[in-house]
Amino acid sequence: MAPGVPWRRRLLTYMAITVAYVCVITMLRLYNLVPLHSGDEKYYIEAGLRYISGATPISINMEHPPLAKYIIGICTGTGITYVCPSLSIAGTVAAIAEVILLITGSVYAWLSVLLAVIADPLFVSLASHNLLDTYMLLFEALAILVYARLLRLGVTKRRLVLLGVCMGAALASKMASLYLLAGIVAHMVLSRSLAGDVRTRARFVGIIVLAATLVYTSAYLVDILRGGLGLLVKHHIEMVEYMGDRHSYTMFVAVNGMLSYMFHIEIWRYIGNITIYITTLDNTTTGISSVEYHFYDKPHPFVKLRPALGNLVLPLTLVLAAAAPMISDRYRRLVSLLHYASMLMLLHGPIWWYLAQPVMTGHMVLAVYPSERRKLKLMVHVAGSIAAWMLYLVLRNYTGTGDLTLTIA
Numbered sequence: 235m236a237p238g239v240p241w242r243r244r245l246l247t248y249m250a251i252t253v254a255y256v257c258v259i260t261m262l263r264l265y266n267l268v269p270l271h272s273g274d275e276k277y278y279i280e281a282g283l284r285y286i287s288g289a290t291p292i293s294i295n296m297e298h299p300p301l302a303k304y305i306i307g308i309c310t311g312t313g314i315t316y317v318c319p320s321l322s323i324a325g326t327v328a329a330i331a332e333v334i335l336l337i338t339g340s341v342y343a344w345l346s347v348l349l350a351v352i353a354d355p356l357f358v359s360l361a362s363h364n365l366l367d368t369y370m371l372l373f374e375a376l377a378i379l380v381y382a383r384l385l386r387l388g389v390t391k392r393r394l395v396l397l398g399v400c401m402g403a404a405l406a407s408k409m410a411s412l413y414l415l416a417g418i419v420a421h422m423v424l425s426r427s428l429a430g431d432v433r434t435r436a437r438f439v440g441i442i443v444l445a446a447t448l449v450y451t452s453a454y455l456v457d458i459l460r461g462g463l464g465l466l467v468k469h470h471i472e473m474v475e476y477m478g479d480r481h482s483y484t485m486f487v488a489v490n491g492m493l494s495y496m497f498h499i500e501i502w503r504y505i506g507n508i509t510i511y512i513t514t515l516d517n518t519t520t521g522i523s524s525v526e527y528h529f530y531d532k533p534h535p536f537v538k539l540r541p542a543l544g545n546l547v548l549p550l551t552l553v554l555a556a557a558a559p560m561i562s563d564r565y566r567r568l569v570s571l572l573h574y575a576s577m578l579m580l581l582h583g584p585i586w587w588y589l590a591q592p593v594m595t596g597h598m599v600l601a602v603y604p605s606e607r608r609k610l611k612l613m614v615h616v617a618g619s620i621a622a623w624m625l626y627l628v629l630r631n632y633t634g635t636g637d638l639t640l641t642i643a
Contacts, residue, residue, distance in 0.1 A: 269542035270359035282307025301406035302369040323361035329375035342608040347601040373404035398445025406453035417575030491580030541625035547618035
C-alpha cells in the first residue's frame, strides 16, 4: 500500500467519514435539500417488507431481482430505513478509494476520489434513497476491489470465488450491474498476465460464474421453496418480458442519456396543452352526449439543465478513458474498460439513478489518470463536485427545483 497511509489510519478515516455522512444525509433529508428525488423507493420498501414477511419475489415487484429489496426490508423493519443507504454509499466510496490507492499508490489520488465522490450531489442523492442502485453499487465496488487485488497479488481459488460472490450479489440486487461486471470478465479474458493460455483464463471465469450463479439463485430461495425451479424460470421469463416492454430504449432516449452525463442537460419537447370538455346529461357522469377536444399551443422543444447529475468535470472522462490503450498499465486499462461498459446504462435514458455506474467509474478515471501536477488534479476533481452543488443551490433559489428549463421558440 501507499507509504504514509497505513491501513489503520485509512480505516479510522472511513469510519469517521461514514459517521459524518450519515449525519449530513439525515440533515439534508430533514431540511429537504436532497438534490435529486425518486418516488420508486416506496415500491422497494413495500416489497422489502413483504419479502421479509415471507412473500415470494415473483408476487410483488417481480421486475427486479430481490436481494436489495430484502436489505431494504430488513433496514425498514428494524427502524433504520434511511441509515442503510448512507452506509451503503459510504462503503462504496471506501471500496473505490481502496482500488485507487492500490492502482496508483498516490495519497493525492486516494484523497481525490474519496472527497470528490462523497461530495458528489448524485451520490448524496443515492445515499438518501432506498433504491436498488444504492446497494448494487456497493457490491460492484467490492467486486472491482477484489479483482484489483487479484491482479496485484495473483490468482487464487479463494479470490475467484469471492469475486463471484460479489458479482452474484450485484446481479441479485439489479440486473443493470451486468454491464459493469461484463467489463471485469472481458478484462480477465483478455489479460495474458493472469495466465498465458486461454483455457486457464476460461477456467477462472468458470469458477467466478459458478459462484455468482449460486449467490444469485439463493436470492430467489423463497420462490424455489414455494414453486421449485419452475417458478424461478417463470419469474425470469416474466421479468424479461416486463423489462423488454417497459424499459426498451429508442435512439432519442439514448441520446438524452448521453447528454445527461456529458453536459448535464436533457432535450425534450412539449406536445402542447390539451383540454378535454365532456358534456353530460343531468350533470352526471352517465349519458355522455358529446366529447370536445381543444388543442392549444404548437409542440415546442425545451432544454433542461440539471447540475445535480454529478461532478461537473466528469465529461473529461470520455477523452481520458479513450487514451488508456496508449498507457502500458493494465490497471488503468481496466478502469477505462469499466467506464465504457458502465456507459451502456445511459442507453436506457436520463433517469438520474441510471447515471450511478458511469459517475462512479468516471470518478475512478479522473483519479487514476497520471498527472505531474497531482495537487492541482486533486483540487480540480474535488472542485467539480463542489461546483455542481453551488450551481444546484443557485438554481434552486431561482427556480425552486434546482433545474433550469429553457424553452426554444
